[in-house]
Amino acid sequence: MTSAATAAVLDAERAAGSGAALELRGLRRTFGATTALDGLDLTVEPGELVALLGPSGCGKTTALRVLAGFERPDSGAVLVDGEDITRVPAHRRDTGMVFQSYSLFPNLDARGNVAFGLRMRKVASAERRARAEELLALVGLPDHGTHYPHQLSGGQQQRVALARALAVRPRLLLLDEPLSALDAKVRLTLREEIRRLQLELGITTVFVTHDQEEALSMADRVAVMRGGRLEQCAAPAELYARPATAFVAEFVGAMNRIPGHVGGSGEVEVLGTRLPVEGPHTDAGEVDVLIRPEGLEVAADDGGTARVVGTTFLGATTRLSIRLADGTAVKADMATHAAAELPSGTLVTVAPHARPVLVDRRAAT
Structure with a gap:
């Protein structure tokens, strides 16, 4: 795809209406005696990338699953552009999700994986194919449409997963530790690519990671969680220089x-x-x-x-x-x-x- 064609695709993506406002209000979720979310409040502005960061068990993945519709909160609400979607099933939430494990269908080639969501929405075959090829070009894989997952490297598989998430033009993009299984060099390259695409598309994104460097380098704001609650949500520079609590100070960066x-x-x-x-x-x-x-x-x-x-x-x-x-x-x-x-x-x-x-x-x- 030429640079002019790529620019045209990006213009079309932006025109599709990305950039939804997101609000999590008082989310609470328990699993038996374990409290995963304890009154979580968070607002994400249209087009913003917010990283959820915290130690294991802090509730960040549960929050993302509630946002995606894979978990239902015991109480609280999820609002997108002011609409309460708390009880809306996952397949009707208009979100795209990229998982840590890629989760590509092994029996489908890259083009088929990217087009899968469109097929479920009854989009015509020719349109599915064209859109899949556009998205593969957008993520740097224009010549890999006929490759199956086992023929792709880890980084290439994650690019296909990203293209699949974007194919349905979601209002929200959800990333669940998508880079943790990759080696350091590929991880660095791919995080730069994800950030570039997110900025160019203007899509509201929530990104779960345990990697501080990843969160601080990619996000507009970083939300540090502890015990199912939000400790602080701020721009990376502010979070590092002016932590609100001792926990944030010691969790983000080195501290004496x-x-x-x-x-x-x-x-x-x-x-x-x-x-x-x-x-x-x-x-x-x-x-x-x-x-x-x-x-x-x-x-x-x-x-x-x-x-x-x-x-x-x-x-x-x-x-x-x-x-x-x-x-x-x-x-x-x-x-x-x-x-x-x-x-x-x-x-x-x-x-x-x-x-x-x-x-x-x-x-x-």
Whole structure:
């Protein structure tokens, strides 16, 4: 397909009315004594890609299955463009879904797999074939229409699955860890392709993943879940720089817990420095101060009370493992050329950057 033809297909897709508004209201779902969703609220804007991120058992896959119609919530509602579809069967929800396991039909070639949903909707044969070929070209497989799943690589199978999900021009695209079974290089390439297509088509997308890098690099906003509830939903940069809770701070990216003390002024003293507290102030007393590795300054000091105990090369940066005087282990990131001057065994001083920090009540020992 020529670039002009591809552009025409994209124009037709956009004109088909993608970009629905989605709202999850107070979703609750239990399985026996296990609560998978505990009053989940989430709004997704038209054309937005929101990633659901969280540890195993947090409810993210259950939320996607409720959204797709494969699970029915005990209470709450799913609204698309203001319409309550909570009780609408899955096959009537106008959604496209891509699964982790591809789920292609082994007895159908790539063209047949892409056209399957259209066949179920009684679309004429010639139109099905034309649309399947358009979609295969759109996902970079214009010459693979007659290939069967066993003749395709994992990445190619996932592209066919994506084309199949898009073939029916769904209002919502749902992605259930679609890249987790692929190797790192293919995963990187395919996530870029999915994001490109999603932006070009303007289709509202909900993406479940356990991979932080995937979520932060692809999503407009990342919804971090815990125990069936939403901890925070924000743009990736905001989520990383201004986590709303200690859980989010430690789940997204690397984080140090450093002993500190909150005084009567509401400031926290940590590593000999007073800093303002981010978010709601905690009561005066002993706390853990949450500081990212790049939020620490490290300098060689023959009289220092901290010691470098290891280094990890990360390319442009190197991560130093440091043991503080009280035995606390912390990690600090610095430019590799500067870290070369601080090999293991070097005595150092460690100080936090002068910016607000999140604190958490210290766990009882």
